[in-house]
Amino acid sequence: MDSLDTTFAALADPTRRAILAKLALGEASVTELAKPFAMSLPAISRHLKVLEQARLISRGRDAQWRPCRLDSQGLKDIAEWMEHYRKFWAESLDRMQSYVEQLHAEAERNAKRKKVVSKGKHGKKK
């Protein structure tokens, strides 16, 4: 669970999400990543560190040129995990939908029956 928390915390920040979106297009250096944001290199580096700890990105070994790229394993783990919840809710909502539609249909039928009965009574009185 802790690693999930780390991942969700990493994803909670809009700058970090924008970094991931950029990396989805291909690997990039810190300088390239910093360009679109009004942020210092150290600030961007801190964000990258958070993403790296959450295993959402990985970085090259070369000390000079450490390109960042998406770490597909981290994303895959969390996507699979969220998929459980998506299924859970898709099935729950399916059940809710058929249950409430059935209730509604029954109520409609009962209302019609009452109408017919009261009309019938009215007719007899005449």
Add this chain to the structure above:
Amino acid sequence: MAQGTLANVEDREITDTRVVNAPRELIWKVWTEPVHVTQWWGPKGFTNTTHSMDVKVGGEWVHTMHGPDGRDYPNRIVYKELVEPERIVYEHISSPWHRTTVTFEDLGGKTKLTFQMLFETAEHKRKIVEEYKAVEGLSQTLGRLEDYLAKVS
């Protein structure tokens, strides 16, 4: 991995939208009355026992989900916002913390239901724990939920 999935993961969100053939007043009842909610909550094969349900802001719904495998999964939900018959916002007080917003839009007898579930961060979790004096035995609950998730995978 599908691109759509990636986008949802980045947003920490699960969403669902559907048009239900029933008025939203009825749907509201089905979400907020124990006799109804226990009939459908959870995937196929699950049943529920409601221990208490206090539908007001800050109130809780405490229930146990019974899995088709015979195992029990305790659940705790805190209502954050209730606008009858339009919107319910609640937070799930077991890991992973998440906040769900369900809206019911009137389409003239039918209802458009929008479901949005947002996974919260550890930071947010700490706040909730302080606010609600997190329950004892919570880690037990978490363990069971984790077991469950591992099993259904």
